[in-house]
Amino acid sequence: MLRQEKPILCMEGITKIFPGVKALSDVNFTLRQGEVHALMGENGAGKSTLIKVLTGVHNLDGGTILFNGKNIEPKSPLDAQNIGISTVYQEVNLCPNLTVAENIFIGRQPKKRGSIDWKLMNRKSQEILQRVNLDIDPTKLLSSYSVAIQQMIAIARAVDISAGVLILDEPTASLDDNEVKQLFKLMRKLRDEGMGIVFVTHFLDQVYEITDRITVLRNGKLIGEYETSELSRIELVTKMVGREIDEKEHSKQNKRVGASLQRMEENFLKAVGLGKKGTIEPFDLEMKKGEVLGLAGLLGSGRSETARLIFGIDKADDGVIQVGEKEIAAMYPKKAIEQGMGFCPEDRKKEGIVGELTIRENMILALQAKRGMLNYISRKEQEEIANKYIKMLQIATPSMEQQIRNLSGGNQQKVILGRWLATNPKLLILDEPTRGIDVGTRTEIQKLIRTLANEGMTVLLISSELEELVACCDRVIVLRDRSPIGQLCGEDISESIIMKTIAGGGKNVS
Ligand SMILES: Nc1ncnc2c1ncn2[C@@H]1O[C@H](COP(=O)(O)OP(=O)(O)OP(=O)(O)O)[C@@H](O)[C@H]1O
Ligand SMILES: [Mg+2]
Incomplete structure (x- = not known):
């Protein structure tokens, strides 16, 4: 009208x-x-x-x-x-x-x-x-x-x-x-x-x-x-x-197929009977090296809660986590970082940015924690890191010395992503990584996720955007009411099958 x-x-x-x-x-x-x-x-x-x-x-x-x-x-x-x-x-x-x-x-x-x-x-x-x-x-x-x-x-x-x-x-x-x-x-x-x-x-x-x-x-x-x-x-x-982009351009072609998929056998992490009362029912989960594993489900289905248990932000009251051959009795974030894990949270305001610090300072925080506070990262290396990710993630800013609170919402989010990429993690947990990110950059970030996985990084991807899961994931686990209820692999990963599984009546956990 x-x-x-x-x-x-x-x-x-x-x-x-x-x-x-x-x-x-x-x-x-x-x-x-x-x-x-x-x-x-x-x-x-x-x-x-x-x-x-x-x-x-x-x-x-x-x-x-x-x-x-x-x-x-x-x-x-x-x-x-x-x-x-x-x-x-x-x-x-x-x-x-x-x-x-x-x-x-x-x-x-x-x-x-x-x-x-x-x-x-x-x-x-x-x-x-x-x-x-x-x-x-x-x-x-x-x-x-x-x-x-x-x-x-x-x-x-x-x-x-x-x-x-x-x-x-x-x-x-x-x-x-x-x-x-x-x-x-x-x-x-x-x-x-x-x-x-x-x-x-x-x-x-x-x-x-x-x-x-x-x-x-x-x-x-x-x-x-x-x-x-x-x-x-x-x-x-x-x-x-300001340029032609194909909104539906999916990085599917970058996904592993056939033999290359078969080779992804070695576990990076295994969780057995991991759970927390009132938050998430005990579950088993394996993450292979170089795989993008998606978590799908409605809000409140337990996606973020699963990630928080794995990274040790919330303490599990049941189960164990194994990283490679090593069993980790109690996971907590510092330990997770030492094991090569990174976690990009959904709520950036609360858990992510430090407003008064510059982009450069925000970006090196996780790496500094990983190396230990006594092992000071030189100014030169800090600048190299900041430069690299400002370029890679196309962060709009006049300078790396800009206070992060002066960036637009979407650009703040990119800095947090850069912070974790800078630690060169073996497992990167991404909770809604493209929320608040514009359509052009969204495609770029999805491509980046695929590239990193193909280079051997394991990615745990939480997303409400089914398109994003389809574009990026080798495997998708669907959660409902705080439990995994289905698992999809390879060609089965489509928006309609994920939807059906979320609603009930889709593929069952094998
Ligand atoms: N207080 C500030 N000090 C300095 N620069 C600022 C400030 N607020 C915004 N800017 C800059 O102004 C530009 C526009 O930012 P704005 O927040 O309006 O973007 P936006 O369109 O809302 O983006 P988004 O979709 O990411 O929220 C950006 O380059 C940002 O870094
Ligand atoms: Mg804005």
């Missing part, structure tokens, strides 16, 4: 310069009432920066912003909110140890005779939640609900405060299919009520499912604005990356 509503937001000639980086140059962006508008571009293209100048996180170096025809210059997110522009980020920025109602009314609690009117606050919260179709108890702690629900609560709060513009910066990254559906239902409802919604995501399917128009940025410049229905996926990707 073509929406001809009037613009609620007009950003014109927007320029933002950071030391060494022109993050935005002369960008125009128009948002209409009653539309969902995708903001697309590769990692570092300037999407989050555009949002941050709009919401007063950063000041402008040039350009104007019109909101409902009036000039605005938000000085802070709160200021933007008061004007009518609310943002919900991927990381929910609410307080887990307050109740849902308290979170909805933070900073604006209704008062009665000088103290908080709890009754009124809880009742109003109920109404606000109902508006976004959430039937939950506002007096419960926020932390008692899933990330998806928390995100919807954040949206409910945002919507209640200001009904003009809602900005969602990669809100779906950690949601499962069902939760995404719920979120989209809400977005449609709000759109139909006349709200303008800006939606940032790296999932193309979602763009085509939910958005009316698309604005594409590349290297901080505006490439164009399009009706979603008039722009094919290939055209969109080409505009984002």
Whole structure:
């Protein structure tokens, strides 16, 4: 449907310069009432920066912003909110140890005779939640609900405060299919009520499912604005990356076949009866040298938990791990690193980056731990490592001395990947390695995984993207309800068979 509503937001000639980086140059962006508008571009293209100048996180170096025809210059997110522009980020920025109602009314609690009117606050919260179709108890702690629900609560709060513009910066990254559906239902409802919604995501399917128009940025410049229905996926990707790429280009040809597959016999690691009560049922697992083993399953099926047990982040209360011939009584991360293992976690903010350190410093952390703290890595070697992986992973940065917190989300993730590659691991565990990574680089990383495996590295790959498992894996283990329920090899690894196995009724563990 073509929406001809009037613009609620007009950003014109927007320029933002950071030391060494022109993050935005002369960008125009128009948002209409009653539309969902995708903001697309590769990692570092300037999407989050555009949002941050709009919401007063950063000041402008040039350009104007019109909101409902009036000039605005938000000085802070709160200021933007008061004007009518609310943002919900991927990381929910609410307080887990307050109740849902308290979170909805933070900073604006209704008062009665000088103290908080709890009754009124809880009742109003109920109404606000109902508006976004959430039937939950506002007096419960926020932390008692899933990330998806928390995100919807954040949206409910945002919507209640200001009904003009809602900005969602990669809100779906950690949601499962069902939760995404719920979120989209809400977005449609709000759109139909006349709200303008800006939606940032790296999932193309979602763009085509939910958005009316698309604005594409590349290297901080505006490439164009399009009706979603008039722009094919290939055209969109080409505009984002600035060159022709085949979105379906799978590195399948790089996979082992026939004799070469047969030769992959030697185990790198074997787990017997490994398990942890309440987390994952005891399971057996073998990982061959040079194999890419995939873990498939729904969110909460036990994929990350399996990886965390193997690397010793969580302690197993059952079973043993054997690395080569050696039996390891109790695995813990330092030991795992000594054994040649690396672990690239899913939650980079919490377990990955050290914001104040530079790219170079972040990149050598794991190698330094592996060599021991007394065995200082020379500045020269540090620089060689940083240079190598900045190039290999195409990290967009003016310099290796840039603080990592100043990189775009996707580029931060690449640094963490580089950190583990630098240890030259024999087993690399990758938990959702391409989440938040743009389509072009995603294909590159998948190719890299295959190349490393063909050179002898063992890779344990956790991914919600079936395409990614199909592209990379020699073998896939499917988990359901905290147990492995199926195993697929070679030609059997297809999206439809993985799906069937996840749903039940697929191949059984042999
Ligand atoms: N506070 C900052 N200081 C210095 N440079 C910054 C800062 N914030 C962003 N940049 C740079 O500006 C550019 C645009 O980054 P931005 O975060 O807007 O990208 P993005 O399009 O959101 O990418 P992603 O998809 O990876 O999230 C990047 O080169 C980034 O390194
Ligand atoms: Mg971003």
